[in-house]
Amino acid sequence: MNILITGVGGPAGRALVSQLATTSHNVVGVDMQEVALADIDSFELVPAANDPDMINQLAALVDHYDVDLLIPTVADELPMVAKASQLGQLSNAQVVISPLEAVEKCFDKLLTMRALREAGVSVPPFGLPSDFTSSYDVFEQLGGAIITKPRVARGGRGFAIHTSPEKFQLESYDDSYIIQAFAPGEEFAPMVYIGDQPGNETVSIVAKTQEEFCETAAPIVRSVDTANALDVALLAVKACHALKLKGPIDLDVRRMADGHPVVLEVNARFGANSSLAPELLAEVLKSAA
Incomplete structure (x- = not known):
């Protein structure tokens, strides 16, 4: 099979490339930055996930390499890849992705x-910043330690642990963040x-x-x-x-x-x-x- 993997410069992409290295499949890797990997057969640059032309370029690569299987690994691109797959914009390639609503x-x-x-x-108790009246209210409802993190972010970006209501500034967070009890x-x-x-x-x-x-x-x-x-x-x-x-x-x-x-x-x-x-x-x- 011809397999296209996105984000081959990231940990998830590299893990897949290393597993496929011992197979007979042809692997095409794409990323928004130059990546040197010995275990891929071809490499192509693609725009960032938030670029409106990203899907068009990905679709063109699917056609160019006659891709049988497309495996996206970049969190930021998943909704648009799922939508493109649902709309049939990625030719006949099988896309390894969940339905759009789930994604x-x-x-x-x-x-x-x-x-x-x-x-x-x-799940741990959680809420939006606007659900609480004060920093003390957050700790009273969620417990002795809490975490804050962006609702939309890759990995641990923006993640923080807070253990004191005196040091936690609720007013610093808007509803683009979620607050959870710390497990x-x-x-x-x-x-x-x-x-x-x-x-x-x-x-x-x-x-x-x-x-x-x-x-x-x-x-x-x-x-x-x-x-x-x-x-x-x-x-x-x-x-x-x-x-x-x-x-x-x-x-x-x-x-x-x-x-x-x-x-x-x-x-x-x-x-x-x-x-x-x-x-x-x-x-x-x-x-x-």
Whole structure:
């Protein structure tokens, strides 16, 4: 197959490229910046996700390389790629992406949290800045530690933890942010594949730990036997079904102080840790064959 992967310069794109390096598939990588990767067959520059011409250029590359399978990995581009796929703008390529409505719910963290809560999926208490009357009101409603993060942002951009109402300035945040109770327990990054047929589900669990004396802010990741975190695996699958997601999904889950897991974020795409769960890509390739 001819496979086009977007964002090959990012962690998610690189993880997929490395897995495909040992296969016979032809891999075309695209990114908004020059990327030197030995394991791709072709590379092309594309505009940023917010460029109105991005989809047109992506469609032209799909035609030029006779692409069979398109795998987007850049969070910012997912809504427009899902829409283009729905409208048939990407020729005959199979696009590895969930339905547009599901993608849009995952794109906005507030919409994600609301949809999950309404479906009975465990999430931490949350609200918009406008839902609270003061910094003290935030901590009274959400607990002794809170986090703030943009509703629309990649990764940890704009993320902050606050532990004191005296130091937290509620007036500094507008409703482009979401406020959540901080989940202090163990952190996981479940990866899920949801197939088109009922019961076609694959789940892999990764635990994330921060080494106390590590010089980098990046967490240490390790695979976890699903049987040893069954509640996390079941929660991840329930969240994906609640949002009506398909294909590969990357989630963030943490345990609250009492030990029960809650969903923090849902990303409708492959994540940076997919090389620890090669069975997900295997399912995608099998479905596209």
